Amino acid sequence: MxxxxxxxxxxxxxxxxxxxxxxxxxxxxxxxxxxxxxxxxxxxxxxxxxxxxxxxxxxxxxxxxxxxxxxxxxxxxxxxxxxxxxxxxxxxxxxxxxxxxxxxxxxxxxxxxxxxxxxxxxxxxxxxxxxxxxxxxxxxxxxxxxxxxxxxxxxxxxxxxxxxxxxxxxxxxxxxxxAAEHDVAVAAVSHLPQLVSSLVAARLEKASDSALALAGQGLRDVTRVAASDPRLWSAIIVGNAAPVAGLLRELREDLDLLLRGVEAAVFEPGSPGYPGDTGRGDASTLAPGAVGAVSDLMTRGGRGRARIPGKHGGAPRRYREVQVLVPDSVGSLGRLFADIGEVGVNIEDFALEHSAGQSVGLAVVSVLPSAAQGLEEALDQRGWRVVVT
Amino acid sequence: MxxxxxxxxxxxxxxxxxxxxxxxxxxxxxxxxxxxxxxxxxxxxxxxxxxxxxxxxxxxxxxxxxxxxxxxxxxxxxxxxxxxxxxxxxxxxxxxxxxxxxxxxxxxxxxxxxxxxxxxxxxxxxxxxxxxxxxxxxxxxxxxxxxxxxxxxxxxxxxxxxxxxxxxxxxxxxxxxxAAEHDVAVAAVSHLPQLVSSLVAARLEKASDSALALAGQGLRDVTRVAASDPRLWSAIIVGNAAPVAGLLRELREDLDLLLRGVEAAVFEPGSPGYPGDTGRGDASTLAPGAVGAVSDLMTRGGRGRARIPGKHGGAPRRYREVQVLVPDSVGSLGRLFADIGEVGVNIEDFALEHSAGQSVGLAVVSVLPSAAQGLEEALDQRGWRVVVT
The missing domain is CATH 3.40.50.720 (NAD(P)-binding Rossmann-like Domain)
Structure with a gap:
């Protein structure tokens, strides 16, 4: 000391x-x-x-x-x-x-x-x-x-x-x-996802424009971090090589099992083979190996995903959310914000979600935890439909 | 006919x-x-x-x-x-x-x-x-x-x-x-990301709680679709086995190259090996094979990612975005919304982005394309700082 x-x-x-x-x-x-x-x-x-x-x-x-x-x-x-x-x-x-x-x-x-x-x-x-x-x-x-x-x-x-x-x-x-505990942890929660995101995104280099036009949120989410800086990440991965290599080897074993299952669905006699075989029936009875391989992997993935902390897997929040139904008409959001301003509460963050019925939206107003209850009561008094979560 | x-x-x-x-x-x-x-x-x-x-x-x-x-x-x-x-x-x-x-x-x-x-x-x-x-x-x-x-x-x-x-x-x-063109396209933009998301999430099954507590948005994004239904997806993958198997094989080739590079950083003499070797220097000169493998993959991934249509990789939009700087003070968002209401434009979607300085936020207001220019001009006349993108 x-x-x-x-x-x-x-x-x-x-x-x-x-x-x-x-x-x-x-x-x-x-x-x-x-x-x-x-x-x-x-x-x-x-x-x-x-x-x-x-x-x-x-x-x-x-x-x-x-x-x-x-x-x-x-x-x-x-x-x-x-x-x-x-x-x-x-x-x-x-x-x-x-x-x-x-x-x-x-x-x-x-x-x-x-x-x-x-x-x-x-x-x-x-x-x-x-x-x-x-x-x-x-x-x-x-x-x-x-x-x-x-x-x-x-x-x-x-x-x-x-x-x-x-x-x-x-x-x-x-x-x-x-230090060692940290390095093993980030290999799993940061370095591996980064590399695998790049592996998926690399497949898009030669995809057709019409294929890319079908891209949805799933692909965007999986490949978002693939836009990260190669120089920075090369240094990170090399600096944490052993834990990362261990996880990559485990992932390759799972990938091999999966690939064997999917190939079984292509080549096995009587399977819903592709292309060509027209005498197909229920795929789940014809290629049990393939179904099992995909289903097992996804079940394990679902369990792993569920272990990530945080509500709905979202990031932990510093703010409380106040949720208010707003009619989808000119000026209604303006009235809401004017009312919040009159109550004297600062809006830390804001999101508008569209509801199933389309004639109404859900305004999600993030405020400091100490302000949330008062705001809910004040909006309720002013005739807003506050959603209690 | x-x-x-x-x-x-x-x-x-x-x-x-x-x-x-x-x-x-x-x-x-x-x-x-x-x-x-x-x-x-x-x-x-x-x-x-x-x-x-x-x-x-x-x-x-x-x-x-x-x-x-x-x-x-x-x-x-x-x-x-x-x-x-x-x-x-x-x-x-x-x-x-x-x-x-x-x-x-x-x-x-x-x-x-x-x-x-x-x-x-x-x-x-x-x-x-x-x-x-x-x-x-x-x-x-x-x-x-x-x-x-x-x-x-x-x-x-x-x-x-x-x-x-x-x-x-x-x-x-x-x-x-x-039909065939469709099936090849969705293998790349939907089925492969789904399976790979599960491959990453499956690694989390046995991760420590303290590792999972470090999870950030990157992991959440990459594994979000891993929460999907295994029964549904088994049928989808088996039904599209040949295109999916082809992509999985390509991905495995890239994974093998990557793994070889990362393992070189662990085992090569003079590399920033892990664990043990304390005589380390600049990793980028010591394990060029590893740095090259990671960097090449990430560069290709970045190029693939950039091909996904939509601004910033976001979903293609039906609306035009009008961006306005708003002071981070009580009532300022309310005034903005009141002004938009007076102009008579309906807000289709809204997001608030925080700027680096925190004393100001960026309001992103989505409106019908036909209304965007008029709204920008009207807000400018009312003294708002409209950001032209």
């Missing part, structure tokens, strides 16, 4: 230096700035740095004097360890953390190179991101309600506390994990 | 018999009822039939006398052909269509068994659905703006026209395709 470069008690409210003004770094800087924290910015790209500054994320490090209390390394993951080591040396009283998606690789290198100063290093991984990258896509709300993994192994407990507070300051929920 | 059971000119406005009151059948019945069409319902399950009737989808076939002009078979796909053949015989003047997700299998069996009456059969496939099933999840809006594939091969042109009108009546866009 001591040593020349050991951690000092620090406040999260001191200046925070964010190194790397990409999506995560800029979003974090914006969130901290909104929370009243002084933010310093550093980036090897002057363009990215200027953009982040112009967005109000903070001031370039070179233009300020105050020593940072916390340094957040938000560089690409393959250079994170190197930057952490340099920042530990440059700011001998600061707690240094990184936000790389892989934790064991960074921690091992930092401990090997930074010696005692490594006690001021705490790994972290905010579970937030989007398929777009760069400061221009930054959003101060990115961390709100999201888990933020804090890896305190080998660090001073006070340093770990500082990083937990940092997470809390931007609305995230700190989650304590070991 | 003639024959004992040849098609007669029919109007889509005549009674429509919907056989099968699951998600698709009930949604269609609700949509037709809203459009003023008389709908008759039939289902082997009395419970499902009652539910659909109680939802206002139509009246049970047994309680009405009028002969249907159109019969829509909305049963599970593995019994669709059999039901189509029986309906062609039961209603010798009706056009019969089905909504099964696989078209060649049904068409081949109908032509083999129904002889001349098959000229009154037109295959169709509305590209609409959701991961929930049953009448209770039905939505009359399900087909709005969606493609509806019409397979007219072997049918009287007048019968094909009737089915095209049916699609139009519920807001869908008819798309003419051959």
């Amino acid at each position: 001591s040593g020349e470069h050991g951690a000092q008690p620090v406040s999260t409210k001191g200046p925070v230096l964010v190194v790397g003004t990409g999506l995560l770094g800029t979003s974090l800087a914006l969130a901290l700035t909104s929370a009243g924290v002084e933010v310093q910015l550093e980036d090897s790209s002057p363009t990215s740095l200027s953009l982040a500054r112009d967005m109000g994320a903070g001031r370039p490090r070179l233009e300020v004097d105050a020593e940072p209390r916390i340094v957040v390394v938000a560089t690409p993951p393959d250079v994170a360890a190197d930057v952490v080591v340099r920042q530990l040396a440059a700011h001998p009283r600061a707690v240094v953390t990184d936000v790389a998606s892989v934790k064991e690789q960074v921690a091992t290198e930092v401990r090997a190179r930074a010696d005692q100063a490594a006690r001021r290093y705490v790994g972290s991984h905010p579970m937030a991101g989007r398929e777009r990258s760069g400061a221009g896509s930054a959003d101060s709300d990115l961390f709100a309600g999201r888990p933020w993994v804090v890896v305190g192994e080998g660090a001073d407990p006070s340093a770990e506390l500082v990083v937990r507070s940092l997470a809390t300051d931007v609305g995230a929920t700190p989650v304590r994990m070991g | 003639s024959g004992e059971h040849g098609a007669q000119p029919v109007s889509t406005k005549g009674p429509v018999l919907v056989v099968g009151t699951g998600l698709l059948g009930t949604s269609l019945a609700l949509a037709l009822t809203s459009a003023g069409v008389e709908v008759q319902l039939e289902d082997s399950s009395p419970t499902s039939l009652s539910l659909a009737r109680d939802m206002g989808a139509g009246r049970p076939r047994l309680e009405v006398d009028a002969e249907p002009r159109i019969v829509v078979v909305a049963t599970p796909p593995d019994v669709a052909a059999d039901v189509v053949v029986r309906q062609l015989a039961a209603h010798p003047r009706a056009v019969v269509t089905d909504v099964a997700s696989v078209k060649e299998q049904v068409a081949t069996e109908v032509r083999a068994r129904a002889d001349q009456a098959a000229r009154r059969y037109v295959g169709s496939h509305p590209m609409a659905g959701r991961e929930r099933s049953g009448a209770g999840s039905a939505d009359s809006d399900l087909f709005a703006g969606r493609p509806w594939v019409v397979v007219g091969e072997g049918a009287d042109p007048s019968a094909e026209l009737v089915v095209r009108s049916l699609a139009t009546d519920v807001g869908a866009t008819p798309v003419r395709m051959g």
Whole structure:
């Protein structure tokens, strides 16, 4: 707990230096700035740095004097360890953390190179991101309600506390994990879905235009993250190679079982073969192997899917939803919003869902939890049909 | 074009018999009822039939006398052909269509068994659905703006026209395709994503609770359709076995390349191997094979993803979007909606996007294309900051 470069008690409210003004770094800087924290910015790209500054994320490090209390390394993951080591040396009283998606690789290198100063290093991984990258896509709300993994192994407990507070300051929920445990977890919930999304999307490169015109929400959802940055993700996957390889091998075993089943439906005598065989009957009796293979996989997939936390598999919410039926006519939404404004409640988010009958819509108004009940009562008094969920 | 059971000119406005009151059948019945069409319902399950009737989808076939002009078979796909053949015989003047997700299998069996009456059969496939099933999840809006594939091969042109009108009546866009062309297309845009979503979700069955607590939107999107009905999907995949098997084999080849690359990062000497090796440097120089494998796949996936039509990969829209910056303060959305109401424009859909700075939000107002420009000008005159896209 001591040593020349050991951690000092620090406040999260001191200046925070964010190194790397990409999506995560800029979003974090914006969130901290909104929370009243002084933010310093550093980036090897002057363009990215200027953009982040112009967005109000903070001031370039070179233009300020105050020593940072916390340094957040938000560089690409393959250079994170190197930057952490340099920042530990440059700011001998600061707690240094990184936000790389892989934790064991960074921690091992930092401990090997930074010696005692490594006690001021705490790994972290905010579970937030989007398929777009760069400061221009930054959003101060990115961390709100999201888990933020804090890896305190080998660090001073006070340093770990500082990083937990940092997470809390931007609305995230700190989650304590070991580096190896974290890496195995993200292989399953993040890295594998990313790679498999790309595997599906890669099939679309040569699909016909008329096929693509039939694309629905299912394909869009499965392939959304396939639009992510190949350079960033190559580094992440390589940095977490063993857990990812293990899952890919398991997936290949399931794929082989599935493929054998589906091929049975094509080639087995008496099966509802394709193309050609016209003497077909009920497919479920003719190709039991195929039906079983698909059905087994989907049943297991359904069970796995059901384990994802959150209502209807949706993201955890900070807000309460107030639901109101609105007639589908000119001005009705306007009256609703005017009434909400008169009640004095701020609308944090809003969605309009169309009902089955089409003559009415369901307005879903997100408000702070403390305001929800009062709003429901006030709208009810004004004659709105509030849906109690 | 003639024959004992040849098609007669029919109007889509005549009674429509919907056989099968699951998600698709009930949604269609609700949509037709809203459009003023008389709908008759039939289902082997009395419970499902009652539910659909109680939802206002139509009246049970047994309680009405009028002969249907159109019969829509909305049963599970593995019994669709059999039901189509029986309906062609039961209603010798009706056009019969089905909504099964696989078209060649049904068409081949109908032509083999129904002889001349098959000229009154037109295959169709509305590209609409959701991961929930049953009448209770039905939505009359399900087909709005969606493609509806019409397979007219072997049918009287007048019968094909009737089915095209049916699609139009519920807001869908008819798309003419051959049965084989359709089946190859849906293998890529629907069946493969479904199976791969299940392959990813199946990995979650044995994941730790702490891993699942880290799940983000990426995992939720990739696995959303894994919650679909295994029985329904087994029949669909078996019915389209050859195109699906072909795509699964291609995907396995890419998976093998990827796995080889990722394993190289684990085992190659000097690579950022895992676990153990502490002498790491820049991963991108140490395991070029792994980086290349991931990067190549993701680049191809990104190109494939970009081919999906629709702005930002979103669903093709019937409406134009008007985007307005709104201050994040009480009442500002109310003023916006009041102004839109005064202009006399109906809001078809609405979304609120938060900007990076949080002090302002982006209101995305969907209106009929004919109203968009006028609304933009009117809002600009009233002092709103309209974002021109």
